[in-house]
Amino acid sequence: MNCSGVLLPLANTTTEAFRRVPLSSTTGIRRKSFYSTRNSLVIEAVEGQASPDNPAESVARRLILLRHAHSSWENRSLRDHDRPLSKSGQADAVKVSHKLQQLGWIPELILSSDALRTRETLKIMQEQVRGFLEAKVHFISSFYSIAAMDGQTAEHLQQAICKYSKDDILTVMCMGHNRGWEEAASALSGASIELKTCNAALLEATGKSWEEAFSLAGFGGWKLQAVVKPD
DSSP states (O other): OOOOSEEEEOSSOSSOOEEEEOSSOOTTOOEEEEEETTTTEEEEEETTOOBTTBOOOOEEEEEEEEEOOOBOOSOTTSOGGGOOBOHHHHHHHHHHHHHHHHHTOOOSEEEEOOSHHHHHHHHHHHHHOHHHHHSEEEEOTHHHHHTTSTTOHHHHHHHHHHHHOOTTOOEEEEEEOTTHHHHHHHHHHSSOOOOOTTOEEEEEEEESSHHHHHHHHOTTOSEEEEEEOOO
8 A cells, every 4th residue: 555654553542543644744635544444554545646546647648650761772672671771761760869869758668660671770779779779669560561551550550559558658659651650640649740761750648548648639639749850
């Protein structure tokens, strides 16, 4: 039980009852008492404190929608899925990783397309900033194909985030492709967002869970905090 304080005997009682006294006095906070017949305890608890009967407050949940860095077309025999990054794309991935670190937007969970160019973008970011390396990563093959389907990416990302994320994860990064990533960022924020290669839209909503954040914000309700670009 998350109640801070010490237990003191209650006066004029025949039972072994106690009252929990806070270690530091706090004004302006209401308290209520609970009586436990099993342990003969009377405990004062601060109202509003998280407990099974009083769920945690809504918190800010941050979503990074990052388009992969620029890819190379040098080898025309490669499938689109297998194209690597170009030299400029590699340099851009370095820059964006440090910009996200400077802004404090380091994900705890990364969901990424399994295309080679998104894998290489992530690998460079992990080499540059330890926080990206410490994040849990899932490669999702459907992120590659869904991006080519009109108007379906935002809902698909929502389903994936709610599937893989836990409530204690507050920052998620989804890595993928246009046109879907651009459409999703615009749909969630209600703004017209352009995502060139290695651009990241930083979106924020609140909720006790990711499901609640998506439900409360809906399409158009996510706040666009910034669009991060390499230059």
